[in-house]
Amino acid sequence: MQLGFLVDLHLCMGCKGCEIACKVENEVPLSTWRLRVKYVDVGTFPETKRTFTPLRCNHCENAPCERICPVSALHYIENGIVNIDKERCIGCAGCVMACPYGAIYIDPETQTADKCTYCAHRIASSMMPACVVACPVGANIFGDLEDPKSNISMYIQDHRDVQVRKPEKGTNPHHFYVGASQVNLNPLASRREEGYNLFNKITTLPLGGHHE
Amino acid sequence: MIHETLAATNAVVTLDVPLPDVFWGWFVTMNMWAKSIGTGLVFMLFLLLRKNASEMSGVRTSAIIVSFVMMNVFLLFTLADLHQPFRMWHIFFYPHWTSAITVGAWMATVFVGLEFLMAAMMIRKDKCLLTSDANATFDKLLFWVTLLAIPVTLYTAGIMAEATARELWQMPTESVQMILAATLSGSAAIILLGGSKLSDETKNFFASILGLSALLAFIIYMSEYIFGSMKAEEVTAILAYVKGDGEYATMFWIGQWVAYILPMILVALYRVSKSNSILTLAAILAIAGLWVVKHVWLVIPQLLPLS
Numbered sequence: 380m381q382l383g384f385l386v387d388l389h390l391c392m393g394c395k396g397c398e399i400a401c402k403v404e405n406e407v408p409l410s411t412w413r414l415r416v417k418y419v420d421v422g423t424f425p426e427t428k429r430t431f432t433p434l435r436c437n438h439c440e441n442a443p444c445e446r447i448c449p450v451s452a453l454h455y456i457e458n459g460i461v462n463i464d465k466e467r468c469i470g471c472a473g474c475v476m477a478c479p480y481g482a483i484y485i486d487p488e489t490q491t492a493d494k495c496t497y498c499a500h501r502i503a504s505s506m507m508p509a510c511v512v513a514c515p516v517g518a519n520i521f522g523d524l525e526d527p528k529s530n531i532s533m534y535i536q537d538h539r540d541v542q543v544r545k546p547e548k549g550t551n552p553h554h555f556y557v558g559a560s561q562v563n564l565n566p567l568a569s570r571r572e573e574g575y576n577l578f579n580k581i582t583t584l585p586l587g588g589h590h591e
Numbered sequence: 592m593i594h595e596t597l598a599a600t601n602a603v604v605t606l607d608v609p610l611p612d613v614f615w616g617w618f619v620t621m622n623m624w625a626k627s628i629g630t631g632l633v634f635m636l637f638l639l640l641r642k643n644a645s646e647m648s649g650v651r652t653s654a655i656i657v658s659f660v661m662m663n664v665f666l667l668f669t670l671a672d673l674h675q676p677f678r679m680w681h682i683f684f685y686p687h688w689t690s691a692i693t694v695g696a697w698m699a700t701v702f703v704g705l706e707f708l709m710a711a712m713m714i715r716k717d718k719c720l721l722t723s724d725a726n727a728t729f730d731k732l733l734f735w736v737t738l739l740a741i742p743v744t745l746y747t748a749g750i751m752a753e754a755t756a757r758e759l760w761q762m763p764t765e766s767v768q769m770i771l772a773a774t775l776s777g778s779a780a781i782i783l784l785g786g787s788k789l790s791d792e793t794k795n796f797f798a799s800i801l802g803l804s805a806l807l808a809f810i811i812y813m814s815e816y817i818f819g820s821m822k823a824e825e826v827t828a829i830l831a832y833v834k835g836d837g838e839y840a841t842m843f844w845i846g847q848w849v850a851y852i853l854p855m856i857l858v859a860l861y862r863v864s865k866s867n868s869i870l871t872l873a874a875i876l877a878i879a880g881l882w883v884v885k886h887v888w889l890v891i892p893q894l895l896p897l898s
């Protein structure tokens with residue numbers, strides 16, 4: 380079994396239902412996110428549109444976070460999920476430096492690394508990840524990539540524009556997007572300008588450690 | 592290049608909360624800097640033993656003690672940078688061998704243990720239980736410690752290489768830079784420690800190592816600065832932080848001048864004038880500048896948003 384995600388960006392309307400469901404399900408502390416929906420505005424007024432891209436851990440087949448973790452706190456489980464053992468983690472932040480997608484954060488309460496686990500605990504009880512259940516438009520498609528009859532496999536077969544984030548990194552993500560452009564997937568394809576954020580002056584909780 | 596589409600798309604991120612900028616900050620710089628001096632001194636002791644063993648007596652004790660202290664500074668900052676420092680023992684009980692962090696931690700521990708033995712032998716020469724001739728045993732051990740110093744120096748480059756998110760750090764260049772940082776700071780440190788105990792010939796020798804290390808490291812940084820952008824867009828975006836009015840441009844050039852350019856000039860002047868104070872100044876600048884150079888190179892790739 381190889382579990383994977385696919386987000387159909389044609390369907391996503393940026394409601395952030397998945398983000399909230401994830402927060403609640405996994406008790407993700409304030410100022411940190413396992414899953415977040417990035418908004419990028421494209422065009423020049425009045426010809427503008429807003430794009431939405433849910434971003435989470437890609438559960439890479441060749442995961443740099445797993446490779447660099449000195450104590451195997453990050454590890455693969457048999458269904459392909461890259462899971463984390465917070466009791467094992469020493470908080471070296473090697474994984475934070477290694478993940479090309481910025482998917483890992485240091486939990487300010489436990490001072491250990493954390494990230495999306497595809498809701499491994501729910502899957503163990505034959506439930507879907509919380510974000511899949513919460514999405515009102517079914518934009519999150521989840522299933523076994525090794526089963527050609529699964530929803531996700533059928534979706535991949537039926538669509539030509541299936542993409543992953545940063546394929547050049549060689550991580551082989553198990554998380555796909557349909558209907559994405561560079562603006563959605565490539566951080567260099569958009570600007571980040573002071574004052575353009577919907578929420579400016581975001582405060583983050585102190586992490587401990589020695590960040591600048 | 593995707594950056595060139597910006598004029599057409601006018602794409603602006605209006606909602607995203609990426610990670611805090613710099614995760615590995617100056618604690619990690621301290622770690623790399625102290626380790627360079629610690630291992631560099633061992634390399635220099637070994638070279639001195641090969642070149643002019645009679646002068647070893649003047650620096651054996653001081654060099655091994657300073658190296659040991661610097662390696663402890665390195666370990667201390669490594670530990671302090673952990674978010675869960677009291678779980679450090681997990682590295683020894685649940686080691687994951689694909690991680691350069693694990694391999695490095697084990698090797699550095701053995702290295703520091705051996706250095707402790709050597710330092711203890713030198714301090715308690717008269718009461719040394721291990722051997723009747725402490726100097727001879729020290730010199731024998733030095734060979735193995737020097738061998739071990741090579742991977743201990745290099746493993747940080749391995750960590751940087753495993754940091755897949757940071758395109759700037761490539762193993763071939765980082766490993767050479769780690770060795771050069773060790774030879775630069777090691778030669779500078781032994782020049783300062785040896786002082787008048789070293790002969791002019793030996794000082795010349797270490798001055799040459801200092802000057803050449805500075806030259807080579809500078810050439811590599813300049814190569815990356817000028818040519819790095821020609822291969823990968825991500826590297827172009829990272830190098831923008833040290834170019835033009837980039838956030839770290841001033842600090843980058845301060846580092847290059849203090850660590851490399853000035854010491855190179857001063858070493859050249861020393862060879863002409865034979866003035867010890869010029870050589871001392873070159874050594875101090877190289878050690879201080881190395882911190883700045885390492886810090887800039889550590890921080891800039893972390894400034895680029897990953898999402």
Ligand code: SF4
Nearest residue numbers: 436437438439444478
């Ligand atoms: S997306 Fe990042 S955190 Fe997730 S498996 Fe890949 S490297 Fe690890």
Ligand code: SF4
Nearest residue numbers: 448468469471472474
């Ligand atoms: S922060 Fe924790 S999970 Fe991440 S690499 Fe270090 S020990 Fe592993």
